[in-house]
Every structure is written in structure tokens, then in C-alpha cells.
Amino acid sequence: MSAVPQQPPLHETPVTDLKGVGPRNAERLAKIGVTTVQDVLFHLPLRYQDRTRVQEIGALRPGDQAVVEGQVQTTEIRFGRRRSLLVTLVDGSGSLTLRFFHFTAAQREALGSGVVLRCFGEVRKGPGGLEMIHPEYSREQEAEPGSLESSLTPIYPSTEGMHQLSWRGITDKALALLERQPERLPEWLPAQLLERYRLPELVPALRFLHRPPADASLELLFAGGHPAQQRLVFEELLAHRLSLGLLRRQRRRVAALALTGDGGLRRRLVQRLGYSLTAAQQRVGAEIAADLAAARPMMRLLQGDVGSGKTVVAALAALQALEAGAQVALMAPTELLSEQHFRTFRDWLEPLGLPVLWLTGRLKGRARSELLAELTKDLPAVVAGTQALFQQDVRFARLGLVIIDEQHRFGVHQRMALREKGERGRAVPHQLIMTATPIPRTLAMSAYADLDLSVIDELPSGRKPVATVVVPASRRQAVIERVRAACAEGRQAYWVCTLIEESEALQCEAAEARARQLAEQLPDLRIGLVHGRLKAADKAAAMQAFQARNLDLLVATTVIEVGVDVPNASLMIIENPERLGLAQLHQLRGRVGRGSTESHCVLMYQTPLSGNAQQRLAVLRESNDGFLIAQKDLELRGAGEVLGTRQTGEMQFRIADLVRDQALLDDVAAAADRLLQAHPERVPQLVKRWLGRRQQYINA
Ligand code: ADP
Ligand code: MG
Numbered sequence: 001m002s003a004v005p006q007q008p009p010l011h012e013t014p015v016t017d018l019k020g021v022g023p024r025n026a027e028r029l030a031k032i033g034v035t036t037v038q039d040v041l042f043h044l045p046l047r048y049q050d051r052t053r054v055q056e057i058g059a060l061r062p063g064d065q066a067v068v069e070g071q072v073q074t075t076e077i078r079f080g081r082r083r084s085l086l087v088t089l090v091d092g093s094g095s096l097t098l099r100f101f102h103f104t105a106a107q108r109e110a111l112g113s114g115v116v117l118r119c120f121g122e123v124r125k126g127p128g129g130l131e132m133i134h135p136e137y138s139r140e141q142e143a144e145p146g147s148l149e150s151s152l153t154p155i156y157p158s159t160e161g162m163h164q165l166s167w168r169g170i171t172d173k174a175l176a177l178l179e180r181q182p183e184r185l186p187e188w189l190p191a192q193l194l195e196r197y198r199l200p201e202l203v204p205a206l207r208f209l210h211r212p213p214a215d216a217s218l219e220l221l222f223a224g225g226h227p228a229q230q231r232l233v234f235e236e237l238l239a240h241r242l243s244l245g246l247l248r249r250q251r252r253r254v255a256a257l258a259l260t261g262d263g264g265l266r267r268r269l270v271q272r273l274g275y276s277l278t279a280a281q282q283r284v285g286a287e288i289a290a291d292l293a294a295a296r297p298m299m300r301l302l303q304g305d306v307g308s309g310k311t312v313v314a315a316l317a318a319l320q321a322l323e324a325g326a327q328v329a330l331m332a333p334t335e336l337l338s339e340q341h342f343r344t345f346r347d348w349l350e351p352l353g354l355p356v357l358w359l360t361g362r363l364k365g366r367a368r369s370e371l372l373a374e375l376t377k378d379l380p381a382v383v384a385g386t387q388a389l390f391q392q393d394v395r396f397a398r399l400g401l402v403i404i405d406e407q408h409r410f411g412v413h414q415r416m417a418l419r420e421k422g423e424r425g426r427a428v429p430h431q432l433i434m435t436a437t438p439i440p441r442t443l444a445m446s447a448y449a450d451l452d453l454s455v456i457d458e459l460p461s462g463r464k465p466v467a468t469v470v471v472p473a474s475r476r477q478a479v480i481e482r483v484r485a486a487c488a489e490g491r492q493a494y495w496v497c498t499l500i501e502e503s504e505a506l507q508c509e510a511a512e513a514r515a516r517q518l519a520e521q522l523p524d525l526r527i528g529l530v531h532g533r534l535k536a537a538d539k540a541a542a543m544q545a546f547q548a549r550n551l552d553l554l555v556a557t558t559v560i561e562v563g564v565d566v567p568n569a570s571l572m573i574i575e576n577p578e579r580l581g582l583a584q585l586h587q588l589r590g591r592v593g594r595g596s597t598e599s600h601c602v603l604m605y606q607t608p609l610s611g612n613a614q615q616r617l618a619v620l621r622e623s624n625d626g627f628l629i630a631q632k633d634l635e636l637r638g639a640g641e642v643l644g645t646r647q648t649g650e651m652q653f654r655i656a657d658l659v660r661d662q663a664l665l666d667d668v669a670a671a672a673d674r675l676l677q678a679h680p681e682r683v684p685q686l687v688k689r690w691l692g693r694r695q696q697y698i699n700a
Pocket of ligand 2: 405
């Protein structure tokens with residue numbers, strides 16, 4: 001007996017091993033990422049058609065896709081806007097019109113009255129009742145007996161040049177191979193896990209989804225709720241979670257500077273603040289302090305609603321690093337915000353004798369090289385800036401901590417790259433990432449499972465919620481009066497122009513026009529303008545003037561969205577709020593309500609407003625709770641939008657949907673822990689199966 005050669009697993013078996021898949025098809029498949037037999041098996045149908053039974057015409061509803069059988073009653077050619085052939089089909093339960101725009105004389109002949117037909121097509125409402133346009137049909141005497149399908153017909157997501165029939169052929173071959181040699185597609189989920197969560201095994205689940213039996217529920221399949229689907233969703237979510245877990249483990253093996261200090265600087269800052277820290281600030285402060293004192297790099301996401309006081313928590317973390325003699329990089333998404341941080345930190349830290357630098361885009365030539373030279377000295381300092389902080393020529397002597405503000409949109413890969421950038425010698429800097437866009441907990445745990453999570457779940461006392469009203473643009477005049485009245489009382493206001501679909505240039509023009517117009521209508525007010533196209537110096541000057549109360553009204557684009565802190569501003573007008581997401585609006589609105597006076601926000605929409613937009617604005621009117629708003633945003637817009645990773649494709653799942661499948665996330669988290677404990681050797685296999693080409697940062 002000769003030894004049977006070991007067959008490679010299906011994820012190493014090229015599609016061309018399947019009979020009938022030649023180089024042409026292989027090329028087409030490769031375009032959509034299908035290169036192995038495993039890929040074929042995991043390429044699941046988008047939906048299904050039921051061709052397993054003949055349905056009664058009388059029971060059809062518009063939208064159904066169905067097989068019907070009946071006798072032709074009448075055939076006529078209609079000369080309307082488009083010439084068409086109309087065939088009436090009756091089956092005793094009702095009648096249905098078959099409509100053909102393209103037909104031959106022979107076809108017309110063959111569809112004469114009395115002929116018995118079997119058709120398949122989509123049912124729609126026509127001018128004279130239900131109809132099918134260009135159905136597939138066969139004359140009954142031609143139809144072979146048993147020509148109905150035995151399983152639901154899968155419709156695959158496709159690519160140019162690949163027809164559904166080809167997909168069915170290819171998946172047939174792959175399923176047959178799987179049938180013969182199931183061991184080539186290993187089950188990585190342990191039996192106890194499957195049992196515990198009542199999940200079917202992999203091979204039967206795949207077979208089911210490619211060829212569901214005639215009695216499978218189309219509705220359940222369409223909703224993604226069938227156990228066979230849930231089984232794959234579970235495995236995919238698990239793989240994602242594990243890949244982030246691997247990142248986390250890998251990080252623990254790297255050295256960081258243990259940032260311990262005597263706490264003296266921190267105590268002095270707290271004494272000088274003029275308020276006491278909230279319990280939540282103290283709690284997350286302690287979490288961060290403990291991380292920094294360890295010789296493993298911290299990777300912590302600090303979430304806190306707008307105005308919850310994240311900046312001072314960041315400053316305390318920075319002081320701990322400075323106490324330990326290290327440098328701190330403070331990164332903000334915009335120049336505007338980096339300048340504000342620079343000023344805030346300077347006000348806090350310079351009295352303590354510590355240097356605060358600002359690497360602004362405005363620094364050129366000599367001034368810039370001097371600042372860069374400063375950073376190469378082994379002296380404690382804080383440097384604020386944008387992503388420019390991590391340009392090639394920026395070198396740090398002893399970077400101990402990187403603080404990233406308002407950057408939850410940073411993906412895993414960017415976070416990793418940034419870490420490598422900061423790497424000097426063997427120690428990597430600690431990272432603190434701050435965001436005011438609250439992400440529902442389970443979602444955060446899945447999307448950011450490589451990070452530890454701290455949440456400031458309390459606002460400083462004395463804050464009054466921002467009273468929000470929703471008004472149509474036709475009330476503009478009244479709104480302008482309101483601005484006049486507020487400013488007359490010594491308060492300040494923002495007027496935000498939004499125009500997201502168009503170019504930034506158009507957005508800036510719109511803001512300029514609005515500022516001119518308001519200046520005419522409100523001649524007594526001092527009005528400033530901030531938008532993305534202004535020179536950095538002009539932008540900064542306007543912001544500073546507003547901060548120093550030398551301006552009453554600041555007209556702006558959404559550049560002021562993040563982080564800007566002017567406590568005396570207590571009124572905000574947002575034009576066309578219907579164009580923005582809820583989280584973004586909440587952010588914008590968070591620019592007011594920072595002081596002790598009652599604040600107001602006016603959402604001035606353009607009519608007519610869609611139902612969804614009405615709902616969204618109502619959420620904002622009724623709530624000031626960022627977490628609740630984020631949850632609603634998630635429901636109304638989907639996870640990709642909320643996490644902001646839609647463009648990067650990072651959180652793209654093949655089968656899972658973070659919103660639809662939210663209920664699984666806790667079980668997935670528990671299962672991930674158990675798998676790491678009991679079967680660590682399966683972890684890389686699972687990750688490879690689901691994230692194969694996307695995990696270049698993981699070298700487990
Ligand atoms: P965010 O979390 O949105 O970044 P900030 O750090 O800008 O919020 O803080 C918002 C405002 O609240 C600032 O003016 C800050 O000085 C103030 N603040 C922060 N913590 C407290 C506190 N414990 N008590 C009172 N005011 C505070
Ligand atoms: Mg902030």
C-alpha cells in the first residue's frame with residue numbers, strides 16, 4: 001500500500017485546483033480577493049431565490065421572486081411609449097401579466113393562448129395588476145419532470161465576467177471537495193465552545209449557506225439570523241477580537257520607560273487649578289498613573305463626553321512623565337487645537353518651571369531647526385503639534401509619553417506605525433488616546449480590543465445641559481435677533497456653517513458670505529471668521545480674539561468641531577445640521593455649555609426635512625448624553641460611520657455586522673479569553689483564516 005500524499009489545507013489550495021477554474025476565471029476571482037478554495041467556500045451568497053416549488057399566483061406579493069405555473073389566456077402587442085408583448089397567465093388562483101420589451105416573432109408565436117408555462121421572476125405592481133418583466137420561462141411540455149430545484153438558489157456577490165451560473169459551478173466543485181475531504185478545512189472552534197453557544201460546526205454551516213434546503217426560512221437568512229450564519233459571524237468576530245488580543249500581547253513583550261515620579265509636580269498643578277477634580281477624573285487619573293509606572297507601554301483609550309475635563313487628566317499624565325525626566329508629545333488633529341493645547345499646557349506648566357514647545361506648521365527654517373534641536377536634548381519637555389510631530393526629521397531624546405487628542409479615528413495600523421515612529425533604542429513610548437466621541441461599550445471593546453479603556457462618566461458639577469431647539473431656516477431673522485440679544489448681555493456666540501458634501505473651498509466661501517451678511521445685519525457686534533482656508537496665523541488670531549472676548553460672534557466652518565474651549569460662549573447656531581452625523585453635532589454643541597451660564601444651541605435646518613433627519617435632530621434636542629447619542633447614531637447610521645473607519649476598511653467584516661450582531665459581542669469576548677487559555681495554538685490559525693492579508697503588524 002502506498003502512502004497517500006498529505007493534501008494541503010484548503011486555504012493553501014489554489015482555486016485552479018477546482019475542475020473548470022482556468023487562469024481566466026482565477027484572474028477574475030483574484031480581483032475580489034478569492035484565490036484559494038477556502039476563499040470560495042467563505043464567499044457566501046448575498047441572498048437566495050426560492051425555485052424549489054411552484055407558488056400560487058393568487059398568493060404573490062410585489063417584491064416576491066417566485067416560480068409560477070399557468071396557462072396563457074391572452075397575448076397582445078401593446079404600442080405604448082415602448083412596444084411590448086403582454087401575456088396573461090392564469091392558474092386558477094389568479095392572473096399575472098408577463099411583460100416583454102424585447103421579443104421575436106417566434107417567441108410571440110410560442111406564447112399563444114392555451115400554452116402552459118412555468119416562469120420564474122420578480123413580481124411587481126404593474127398598471128393592470130401584478131406582473132413579471134422578462135421572466136425566465138419554459139413551455140411545460142419542454143420542462144423536464146423535476147426541473148424544480150431541490151435547494152434554495154444562492155445569489156452570489158459577483159464581479160465582472162462571472163455569472164451566477166459560474167459561481168454555482170465553482171461552489172459546487174468546492175463543496176464536493178469539502179465533502180470528500182472535510183479535514184482540509186479544520187474546525188478551530190473547540191467542541192465545548194460550540195456546545196455552549198449552540199453553534200453548528202463549520203462544514204455543515206457552510207454547506208447549509210451555499211445550498212439551503214427547500215424548507216429553510218428565507219426571512220431568517222435575509223436577516224442574517226440563521227444559526228449557520230451566526231456560527232460564521234461568531235467565528236469572524238472572534239478572529240478580529242483575537243487579532244487585537246495578539247497585538248496587545250505583543251505590546252506587553254516590548255519595553256517602555258517606567259515613568260515614576262514623586263508626584264510633586266502633579267500636586268502643585270492640582271492646587272493651582274481653582275477647582276477640584278471630579279471623582280471620575282481622579283479614577284481614570286489613577287488608572288493612567290499605574291500604567292505609566294510600569295515598564296510595559298501603555299495603550300489606553302480615554303473616553304469622556306465633551307466638556308468632561310480630559311485635558312487636565314492628560315496634563316497630569318504629562319507631569320508624571322516629566323517628573324521621571326521624560327519628554328511628552330501632545331498631538332491634536334488640527335493646528336487650531338494644537339495651539340489651544342499649547343497655550344493651556346503652557347499656562348499650567350511654565351509656572352512649575354517646565355518648558356512647553358509648539359511645533360506648528362508656521363515654524364520655518366531656523367526657528368524650526370532650533371525647536372527640533374531642543375527635542376534632541378535629554379531634558380523633560382512637552383511639545384504640542386499635529387501629525388507633523390511624527391515626521392521623519394523629528395527626533396526625540398527620551399520620548400516617554402504620546403498623548404493623542406480627539407483621534408479615535410486613528411486606526412490600529414496608524415497607532416502601531418506611530419508607536420514605531422516613537423521608538424528609540426528599545427523603549428517605546430506610552431500612548432494615551434483621548435476621544436469625546438463616545439463609542440458604545442461593546443463596540444469599543446471590539447474595535448479597540450488592543451487598547452485599555454478608561455471612561456470619564458461624569459461632568460464637572462454646576463454644568464447645565466445645553467438647551468437645544470430645532471427651527472426651520474425661515475426663522476433666520478428671529479435667530480439673528482437672538483444672537484444680538486445674547487451678545488448685548490456680554491455673552492459670546494458661534495455661528496457654524498456646514499456644507500459637507502461640497503468641496504472645502506465652497507464651504508469656506510459660504511462661511512465668508514455668511515460672515516459678511518451677518519456683519520451687515522448685526523452692525524454693533526464684533527464678528528470674526530474661522531475656516532480651513534485661512535492662513536494659520538489669521539485663524540489663530542481670530543480664535544485668540546474670541547477667547548480674549550474681543551469678538552462677540554465667531555462665524556466658522558466645522559473646523560471648530562473638536563476641542564475648542566471658550567467657557568464664556570453660551571450660544572451656538574448651526575446651519576443645516578441635517579447634513580451632519582449626530583456625534584459630530586454633539587461635538588459642535590459641546591463648544592458651548594462649558595461655563596456656568598445656561599447655554600443654548602439652535603439647529604436651523606433647511607426644509608423639507610427627511611424622516612430620518614427629523615428623528616436625528618430630535619435625539620439631539622432631547623439628550624445631552626454623548627453615550628446615548630452615539631448609540632442612536634449607531635442605530636441610524638451604522639458602525640462604519642460611527643467608528644469613522646469606513647474609508648480605511650479596517651473594521652470591514654465579511655459576514656459580521658457590528659450593529660446587527662451586537663448581542664454576540666460579550667459572548668465573543670468571553671470565548672476569546674477562553675480560547676487563549678485553553679487552545680492558544682488555534683489563535684493564529686483563526687486570525688489567519690479571517691484577517692489573512694490584513695495582519696502585517698501581527699507577528700505572533
Ligand atoms: P474635554 O473633555 O471636552 O476635552 P476640557 O478638558 O476642555 O474638556 O474641559 C472643559 C472645561 O471644563 C475646561 O474649561 C476645564 O477647565 C473645565 N474643567 C475640567 N475639569 C473640571 C473640574 N473638575 N471642575 C470644573 N471645571 C473643570
Ligand atoms: Mg478636549
